[in-house]
Amino acid sequence: MTTQAVDILLVEDNPDDAELAIRALRKSNLANHLLHLQDGQEALDFLFNDLNNKPKLVLLDLKMPKVDGIEVLRILKADERTRTIPVVMLTSSKEERDIVETYKLGVNAYIVKPLDFEQFGKAVGQLGLFWLVLNQTPQ
Amino acid sequence: MRFEFKVVIGFIITLSLVIALGFYTYHNNDNQLKASRWVNHTHKVLYHSEQVLSTLTDIETGQRGFCLTGNLDFLIPYSKGKQNIYPQLNQLKRLTHDNSRQYVRVMKLEMLLEKKLAFSDEVVELYKKDPAQSIALVTSLKGKRLMDNIRLTFSDLMAEENYLLERRTIENEDQIAKSNYLFVLMVSFILIILLILFYTIYINLRARKLAEEKLEAAAKDTQDLYDNAPCGYHSLDANGVFLQVNNTMCEWLGYTKEELIGKMKVFDLMNEEGLKSFRENFPLLKEKGMIQNVQFDIFRKNKTSFPVIVNSTAVRDSNGNYLKSRTTTFDYTEQKLANDKITTLNQELEAFTYTVSHDLRSPLRSISGYAQILEEDYSPVLDDEGKRLTNVIIKSAKRMGQLIDDLLNFSQIGRRDLSNHLIDTNTLVSQLVKELKEEETHPLEINIQDLDPCHGDFNMIRQVWYNLVSNAIKYSKKKELIQIEIGSYTVGPEIVYYVKDNGAGFDMQYVHKLFGVFQRLHRINEFEGTGVGLAIVKRIVTRHGGRVWAEAQPDLGASFYFSIPN
Numbered sequence: 050m051t052t053q054a055v056d057i058l059l060v061e062d063n064p065d066d067a068e069l070a071i072r073a074l075r076k077s078n079l080a081n082h083l084l085h086l087q088d089g090q091e092a093l094d095f096l097f098n099d100l101n102n103k104p105k106l107v108l109l110d111l112k113m114p115k116v117d118g119i120e121v122l123r124i125l126k127a128d129e130r131t132r133t134i135p136v137v138m139l140t141s142s143k144e145e146r147d148i149v150e151t152y153k154l155g156v157n158a159y160i161v162k163p164l165d166f167e168q169f170g171k172a173v174g175q176l177g178l179f180w181l182v183l184n185q186t187p188q
Numbered sequence: 189m190r191f192e193f194k195v196v197i198g199f200i201i202t203l204s205l206v207i208a209l210g211f212y213t214y215h216n217n218d219n220q221l222k223a224s225r226w227v228n229h230t231h232k233v234l235y236h237s238e239q240v241l242s243t244l245t246d247i248e249t250g251q252r253g254f255c256l257t258g259n260l261d262f263l264i265p266y267s268k269g270k271q272n273i274y275p276q277l278n279q280l281k282r283l284t285h286d287n288s289r290q291y292v293r294v295m296k297l298e299m300l301l302e303k304k305l306a307f308s309d310e311v312v313e314l315y316k317k318d319p320a321q322s323i324a325l326v327t328s329l330k331g332k333r334l335m336d337n338i339r340l341t342f343s344d345l346m347a348e349e350n351y352l353l354e355r356r357t358i359e360n361e362d363q364i365a366k367s368n369y370l371f372v373l374m375v376s377f378i379l380i381i382l383l384i385l386f387y388t389i390y391i392n393l394r395a396r397k398l399a400e401e402k403l404e405a406a407a408k409d410t411q412d413l414y415d416n417a418p419c420g421y422h423s424l425d426a427n428g429v430f431l432q433v434n435n436t437m438c439e440w441l442g443y444t445k446e447e448l449i450g451k452m453k454v455f456d457l458m459n460e461e462g463l464k465s466f467r468e469n470f471p472l473l474k475e476k477g478m479i480q481n482v483q484f485d486i487f488r489k490n491k492t493s494f495p496v497i498v499n500s501t502a503v504r505d506s507n508g509n510y511l512k513s514r515t516t517t518f519d520y521t522e523q524k525l526a527n528d529k530i531t532t533l534n535q536e537l538e539a540f541t542y543t544v545s546h547d548l549r550s551p552l553r554s555i556s557g558y559a560q561i562l563e564e565d566y567s568p569v570l571d572d573e574g575k576r577l578t579n580v581i582i583k584s585a586k587r588m589g590q591l592i593d594d595l596l597n598f599s600q601i602g603r604r605d606l607s608n609h610l611i612d613t614n615t616l617v618s619q620l621v622k623e624l625k626e627e628e629t630h631p632l633e634i635n636i637q638d639l640d641p642c643h644g645d646f647n648m649i650r651q652v653w654y655n656l657v658s659n660a661i662k663y664s665k666k667k668e669l670i671q672i673e674i675g676s677y678t679v680g681p682e683i684v685y686y687v688k689d690n691g692a693g694f695d696m697q698y699v700h701k702l703f704g705v706f707q708r709l710h711r712i713n714e715f716e717g718t719g720v721g722l723a724i725v726k727r728i729v730t731r732h733g734g735r736v737w738a739e740a741q742p743d744l745g746a747s748f749y750f751s752i753p754n
Contacts, residue, residue: 065554072561112546141553142545142596164553164589166560 056082056181058104060092060121061139062113069166070108070139070173077174079181089116093124100130106180108173111140111147119150126155135180191392198385205378209371216367223360229283230353233290234346236280241342243273244301248335251308255315255322263312270305277301287352293345300341304334420496420517423503428453428470431512440519442489457487474510477502483520495520534603545596549589556585587718591706594720598705601727606645613639613685616646617674620653630665637675640683642752648728649752655721656687656748662715663746664691682734682751689747693740702738725750 057079061067067085074080084104086092093116096103107125111118118138125131137158138151148159160176163169250266253259277298284290307330315322325331414421420437422430430448438445441457455466462484473479479500485493500515559581567575614636621634634657642649657672664670673688694702694709701707703726708719725748726736733753740746 063550063554065557066550069553069557140546141549142542144542144545145600162549162553164549164556164586166553166557169553169557 054082054102055084055104057084057106057108057177058092058095059083059085059108060087060089060113060118061085061108061110062087063110066110066139066162069169073166073170073173074177076170077177079174079177088113089118089121092116092121096125096131096134103131103134105135106177107134107136108139108176109136111138111151119147119154122151122154122156137176137180191388194388195385198381198388202378202381202385205374205381209374209378212367212370212374216363219363220360223356223363226356227353227360230349230356233280233283233349234353236276236283237342237346237349240273240276240280240297240301241339243269243276244304244338247273247305247308251312254312255319255326258315258319266308266312273301273305290345290348293341293348297338297341297345300334300338304331304338307331307334420519422448422454422515422517423512424454424515425512426474426510428455428466430454437517440488440494440517441486459485459487459493462486473500473502473513477504486517495524537599538603541596541599544592548592552585552589552592556582556589559585591718591720594718594724595705598720598724598727601648601651601724601731604648606648606731608643609646611642611644611646611649613641613676616650617653617657620650620657621674624654624657624661628661630661630670631668632661632670632672634672634674637673639674639676639685640678642683642754644732644752645728648731652725652728652750655725656750659721659748660687660689660691660746662691662717663693663710664689665715666692678754679751682753684749684751686747686749688745690745693742693744693746695742696740699738699740703736 057074059067059070061070064087067087071080071083071085074083084095086095092107092109096107109118109121118140122136122138125134125136132155135157137160138147138156139160139162140147141162143161151159157180158176160172163172246265247269250262250264250269253262254266277294281291281294281298284294311322311325311331314325415435417434417436420434420440422433422437425431429450430452431450433445433448435445438448441448443452455463458466465482465484469479469482479498482498482500483495484498486496487493497518497520498515500513502513503511505511559578562570563575563578563582570578617636617639621636625632625634657674660672661670664672667690671690674686676683676685678684692710692715698709702709703722704719705723706719707723708717710717722736729736729750729752734751736748736750738746738748
């Protein structure tokens with residue numbers, strides 16, 4: 050897995066949600082260099098293992114077992130070396146305090162997973178396009 | 189007139205009268221003394237007159253006896269009388285010196301006496317030489333005339349004195365009668381004034397006593413209220429030492445007043461946290477004169493503690509310096525337990541809704557997502573019934589998602605803090621209506637009257653308007669032209685807003701269900717909706733202190749009203 054350059058890192062514990070997200074990204078042709086990890090600890094291990102090959106985008110689920118999305122976000126944004134990686138939160142709820150807290154920690158975008166799969170596909174597709182193709186990150 | 193003034197005036201009048209009476213009595217006594225002296229004087233004049241006359245008679249008798257008998261013994265009273273008569277006459281002269289008329293009479297008497305004595309001497313001397321010649325001299329009646337004249341003059345003198353005596357006696361009696369009358373008058377007057385003065389003082393004293401008793405009772409009441417009120421009272425000096433404390437507080441703490449007052453400081457009864465709060469708030473009290481609702485735990489004598497809420501104001505001297513506090517203390521134990529319970533419940537509720545919002549939506553997403561995949565990727569192998577069934581799954585999942593969202597929204601409205609701003613209802617509603625009109629394709633006519641502004645939470649009030657107006661549109665769609673009227677009016681202390689439509693209306697017998705959660709009066713295939721919109725309206729309006737109600741008739745439209753306190 051790590052031998053190949055990763056463009057999008059999807060951190061999601063729910064396999065159904067992960068499959069739907071990957072399907073939506075694939076539809077937009079963005080799933081070629083995608084890595085799916087199932088919890089926050091795995092994600093942190095991966096990201097700090099090879100700091101020279103950082104992903105172009107991290108899609109992070111908020112609620113996960115062990116290390117949750119907010120914790121991962123806090124660690125990434127607190128570290129000089131990982132601060133510039135764009136992080137987009139994917140979450141089931143539009144709970145006000147979650148939105149406020151993640152923005153305080155420096156999240157780049159916050160997406161509530163829509164129930165409508167078509168809408169979800171569109172949202173994830175646009176998101177991937179923006180961060181992978183249009184956005185310029187400092188190298 | 190003030191009481192003190194009355195008393196002083198009364199006292200001055202009485203004193204003046206007593207002094208006047210004193211002077212008058214003195215003057216009167218003096219007059220009487222003088223009068224009695226005069227009476228005495230008259231008696232003396234009469235006495236001396238009679239003495240002179242008597243002495244003269246003695247001389248006359250001596251002379252006659254000698255002339256009749258030639259016996260020389262008769263000449264003894266004669267010579268003695270001559271010796272005495274002049275001193276006696278001089279005495280009379282002195283006594284009548286002040287009365288010119290009487291004095292003239294006495295002078296005349298003196299002259300007549302001298303003549304009479306000279307005549308008598310002549311008779312006596314002649315008798316010694318020639319008794320016949322002497323008798324002839326006596327018979328010449330010269331002596332008798334002189335004697336008659338003397339008697340007459342005496343008679344005048346004594347008559348005058350008697351007259352004077354009588355006059356003086358009458359005058360004196362008059363004077364005494366008059367002075368008695370005046371004396372009685374003055375004493376009566378003094379008595380009346382004294383009575384008035386006594387009455388005034390008595391009334392005043394009685395009023396004072398009553399007022400004192402009243403004051404005492406009031407003070408007792410106040411003290412009872414202070415001591416036994418159902419809250420703690422105490423006062424602290426500038427160093428936090430107890431100056432006063434009531435019984436209730438003492439009972440709570442387990443200390444006696446004697447143990448607390450002047451000996452203990454309030455922070456002897458505090459833990460670290462309380463001390464911190466005290467160090468912040470006590471200077472504030474001294475500076476600003478007031479602290480409110482300060483909470484801390486306070487130790488009893490037995491080292492257990494309980495939570496209190498303290499309110500305090502500062503007592504200052506005339507220069508504005510802090511003297512002491514007036515502090516009320518409330519035992520907060522039960523409220524704190526209740527508050528803690530509410531906090532716990534709220535936390536549980538929050539955890540619950542948080543879980544609902546995350547975990548319930550997740551499988552829904554899978555249902556919806558996979559059904560859509562089925563629809564997209566497997567439509568060639570699905571027959572029409574299969575496609576319809578897939579569609580039902582997708583629609584149901586979406587509806588459930590909507591229900592969850594609405595329910596969460598509803599529960600959040602109950603928990604969110606209310607802001608309070610002046611809301612320009614005209615602008616709010618016109619903008620909202622503009623947005624709704626842009627989305628709507630059905631012919632639509634909305635008539636907005638002038639709307640009163642109100643105070644409240646802008647976002648929540650906007651939600652109320654959004655729900656009511658969008659409902660009005662939704663439930664009128666079966667009419668060719670949707671007609672909606674929006675307006676407001678003020679009744680007493682509240683502003684009433686209304687939204688009237690010409691839509692489906694409802695049967696008034698179900699009106700009680702209208703504002704309940706998930707309550708719907710129409711079938712889902714008639715009008716879409718989750719049945720939360722009006723429940724949200726009711727909750728928001730109730731939180732603002734207002735009311736909601738509705739009137740309708742089936743197929744003739746509905747009117748929804750809500751009020752906001754003015």
